[in-house]
Amino acid sequence: MQVQHLNQPTETSPYCSQANHPLQGCQQVTSPSPSQSNSVSRMALPETSKYSQGSVLDGVNPDLASERQTASFSVEKLTVWLDGGVEHTRTRRAVVEAIECDPVFSRENQYFQSQNERYEAAVRKAVHLHKKMHEMGWTEDGPEFKYIYRAVSGDIAFLLHRIFKRSILMLGSDQQIAKWIPLATQYQIIGSYAQTELGHGTYLQGLETTAVFDMTTQEFILNTPKISAMKWWPGDMGRSATHTVVFAQLYIHGKCYGVHPFIVQIRSLQDHSLCPGITAGDIGPKMNFEHVDNGYLLLQNVRVPRENMLNKFCEVQPDGNYIRRGSPQINYFTMTTVRISLLADEVLTRLMKACTIAIRYSAVRRQSKLMPGFLVKCLKAVSTGQPVPPSVTYLAAVKPGKCPAKNKSDFLCSDIYTEAYQHMAARLIISTAAKLQDLTQSGVKKHDAWNLCTVQLAQAAKAHCHYITVKNFAETVEKLKTEAGIQKIMKHLCDLFALHGIFSNAGVFLHDGYISGPQMDMVTSSYLDLLAVIRKDAVPLVDAFDFTDKTLNSALGSYDGQVYQRLYEWAQKSPTNTQMNPAYKRYLKPLLHNRLSKL
Template identity: 70%
Template structure:
C-alpha cells in the first residue's frame, strides 16, 4: 500500500496522552501518509483528524479492498485502469461543476471517442478483464453508453447472421447505436407500447410508425444528437394480427452527413435533473421501412411468406433489460452509495462542531451518536448490496448459460430478481445518499462536495430501466405464484424454497447479545417475508372467492404486495450477507469487521421496521428493546473503523471529485480553491450595468 502506520504500545495512548500530544502524533502520521495510486493530495499533508482515524484499524484495509474486488489480481488491474485513465488529460473532470449542458455533452463525446484510442493503445478489449473497470474510472461521464446496450441487444436477441453483420460494425464504431424502448406515454409496461411494425409481404419489409404523440420514443440515451442506429421495440403486426412487442434495428441518421433519415424525426428532450452529459432524445417514425432481416430473430422470426415462428418464451425480449438492471445495481446505485459514504464519513471526522464534554475542544461530528446513526447503517448497506450484487450476477450468468442452451426455465426467476433488487437497492440508496448529503450540513449542498450529483443520479435510477413500483409488482407476481406452488407441494426455484418451509415459532432471544446471532435475525427476516407474502396471497384468494375479478383483487392488494416484495428482498440480502461472512477466513480481522457490518445492517432493518417484526408477536416488545440496544452498541464499535472501511472502497480523489471527501481531508482549503475557479469570479458581472448600477446610482443621487 505504500502506507506507514504508527502504532502505540499496547494499553497506552499516543505519547503524552494530551490533546496536544495526540495532535503532534497525528501530524506526524499525516506527513507519512501516502498513496501509490493517485490518492495523494495536491495540498500537502493529511489532516491530522483524518490521519488519526487510520492509525489502528482492526483489519487489513488492503485485504478488504481485494475482497471487494474479488482478488488481489483484480485490484491490481483496476488500479492500473484507473491510473491510465486519470493520468490522461482528455479524461480530466476538473472544473466540470462549472460546465454548461453543451460543454458536458461535448466533453462526454470527446471522452468516448478518445476512449477507443486509449483502449487500442493499452491493449484493452471489450472481453478483457480491464473493460469492467473503465466505467468506474470515468464515473460514467462518457457518451455512447447506450451503444453497449445496443450491442448487447443484438448479441442476446439476434441470430448468428445478425450478430456477424452488426456487432463488428458497432465494435469498430462504424455506427453509433441506441436503444429505443420507452415511449412518451408508456415506460415499464412493454405490452402497452404503441409503436407499430407492420410486415409487408410484397416488399419483405417492416413499416414502422409512431401512430400518435404518446407513441413517440422518449428518453433513449445518445438518441438526441449522437446515434445513427437504434433498436426500436414495436408491436409486430402480420396480416392484421398483433404478435406482441419485438425489437427492430432502424437507421435514424445518415452515416455520411449525420442528417436524419427519411421518415425520422428526432432530437434532444432538453434539460434534466441529472445526466446533463447524455443527449437523451425523442424519436418519431413515419412509414419507416426496414428489411425483414432487421427484426432481431434469434428467438422469434417472420418468414418470407409471413409465417411467425417463436422459439422459447415471450419473456426473452426482457433479457436485455434484465442484464441492464443487474449491471445498474452496481454502477448506478452501490458505487454512488459507497462514494457518498466515503465523502460523508471522511468529512465527519474533519468537521468539528459543538462539545461533547465541557472544557474540551469541539468534537468530531462522527463522535455524536446521532451522526453515527445517520451514516454507519448506510455504510453497512453499501457492503450488503455489494455482496447481493455478486449473488445476482452469479444467478444471471447461470441463467444466461441455460438460455444459450435454449433452456428458458430460469427466465421468470431472473426477471423477478433483477426487477425486485433493482427497485429495492436503488430506492434504499437514493434515500441513503440524501442522508449523507444532509449529514454534511450546508457544505453538502455545494456541487463541489460531489454529493448533489450523486443524489440526483441515484434518484433517476429509481425510474429508468423500470419504474420501481412497477418492478416491485412484477416481482410480486413471481412470489405469489411460487407461494401458491409451494403450498400445493410443487417444486419452486431454489431462491424461494423458504416459502415451503414451516413457519418458525417465537424469536428465542433472551438478551441483547442473542441478536448478534445471524440465525436469530435471519430467521426473523424469513418469518416477516413469509408472513407478508402468505397473508397477501390469502387476501387475494378471499377477494377472488368473494366474486371480485382477478385484476380488481390484485389492485386492491398492491400496497401489501409491494411490502411483501421488500420483505423478501431484505431477507435474501441479510441471508446472503450472513452466508458471505461465514465463508470468509477468520484471519486478518476481515471476517470480524464484516460480521459487525452484517449485524448492523440486519438490526438497522429491524429497528427501522419495528412494526413488521412486532406485528404477530414473533419478536416481543421486550425483545425489540434488546435488538435496539445491540444496534446502538454496534454504532460505537463500527465508528472506530469507519474511515478504514471507506478507504477500502479505494476511490481516488479524482474519482470522488469532492472537496469534502478527499483522502487528505483538507476540506476548507479545497472548497476555497475550487470556488475561486468559478467563471463567475473572473467574468464581468452581467447584471451590474443593466440593473445594479442604475439602482445604486438612483439611490446615490437622492443622497
C-alpha cells in the first residue's frame, strides 16, 4: 500500500528506488494526476521510494498511514519552507539522489563493522566524493555543497580537512593561501586542526603547547611540555592527516605572546610514516564516530619554518620583532565559526533524525491494556472511606493551606519541604482525576479520556514518586542519630535533593500559591548555599561507594585521578595504532600522489 501526502507531485520525479536494494540503481517514478497537485508539490517524491530502506515488507504501517491522512497542512509546502524555497529543495533532493544511487556511499551493514572497517569505509567515501564532485560539477562554493554531508550522513573522512583549509583562509596571508590551499584542494596534503589539548578544552589562553622562535635558523621549535598539553581529539589526525594547524603559545626571546597557529607536517608524503619528533595515533573507541580517526599528537622539538606561522593578523619578522594586526582573539575565530557550523550541519540534522525516529516509532508502538491504577483508583477509594496503601494515605488528609516558612533556613526543615511535596502531589492527583471525570461525564470514552490525560497523569505520578522519595529520605536520615557525622552529611544530601526538586519544578509549587514568590527565593538561596557545603564532601561521598578501578574500568574515574596519563596509556593500547593503516595503500597514497584515475 502506498500512502500519498495531501499534496502530490505534478511531474515525474527521478529518485533512488530504495524499495529495491540500493545497489540496483535508480528508476523513474510516475506521478499522480494534476488534480492532486499544487504549485509547490512539484518537488514531492513518492512515499515508498523516498522512505523505505530496502524493506522486504510491502506497504506502510496502517497506523503511520492514518497519521499522514489526517495532516492539517501541506507536508510539501513545509518542506520547501524549511529548505528556504523550491530551488533549495530541488537542489537538495538532486544531491540526495546522486549520493544514494551511488553504491560507494551505501551505509548498509555499517553497524556490524569494526572500527578499522568503518574508518576505511569513511576514507573510501571521502576519496570517492572528491571524484564525484568533479563528475557532477559540484564545487565547495556551489549551492549543492551544503547538502552533500547531510546526504552522506556524516560517515565520511576528511571533515577536519575542511577546517584546516578554513583556518588558512581565515588566518593566513595571501602568500600562505596561495601556497597551501591549492595543495589542500587537490589533496596533495591532508589537513587536521590541533587546538584542543588533553587538559584544556575551551580555555584557549591556557593551552600549554609551546612554539619558541629560533632566530638563528628562522624556525619555530614546537614542544608538548607535559601530558596535559598533548593535542587530543582532532579528527583525521589519528591515521589520515599529513599536516595540521597546531595552536601553541608563541615565545620570542623568552616572552610569551599568546596562542598562535602554525602549519606543521606530521607525516611523510612518501610513505605516510610519522615525521621526526612527532608522536601521534588514534585515541581508541568512542561512544560514537567510530569512523573518525580522532587522534592525539605530541611534539618534541619539532621545527617548522618561520613562514609556517599563519600571519594574516600577526607576524614574527626575521629579527624577532613581533607585529600584531587586529585583536588577539582573532586566532580563535576559526573554532568559533566551526562550533557554529557544527550546530547547523551536525547537531540540528541529528536532532531532526532523532525526532523522526522517535515520533514514527511512537505512532506504531503498542502499550498494555488500559488498567486505571499507578493513584486515581486510590483517590476514589479514599473518598468512599475504603482502605488504601500507606503510601497514599496522605490523599485523605489533603487540606488547603500555605507554606509556613518564614526564612531560608526554614526550608532546611524536613517537615516543611516534605509537606510541600505532599501538597503538590495531592493537588496534581486530584486535578487530574477531576479532568478525567469531566471528560467521561461529557461523553468521551474512558479509553480516549485516559489518553487525553496522559500528560497530567504522568506529571501526577512523578509528583507522587518524588514525594515518597523525599519522605522516606528524611525519615531514614532521622534514624541515623547514632552516627552523627554520617547523619550530618546525609541530612545535607536530603535537603539538597528536596530543594533541587522544588527549585527545578517551581511552577507546580507556585501554581496554587502554597509557596509564594518570596518563599521560592528562599528555596533558591538555601539550595545554592547547600551546593557549596556538599561540594567539600563530593569526592569522599563517591569514594564511599567503594568501587575498585577494575570495576569502574574508566580512565576518567580512576582512584588516583591521573586522568590524562591514563587516557594516553589507553589510547596507546588501541589496536589501530599497531596495525597497518587499512586505508593508506588503497586510498590515501593514490590520493596524495595524485593517482586517482587508477583507483
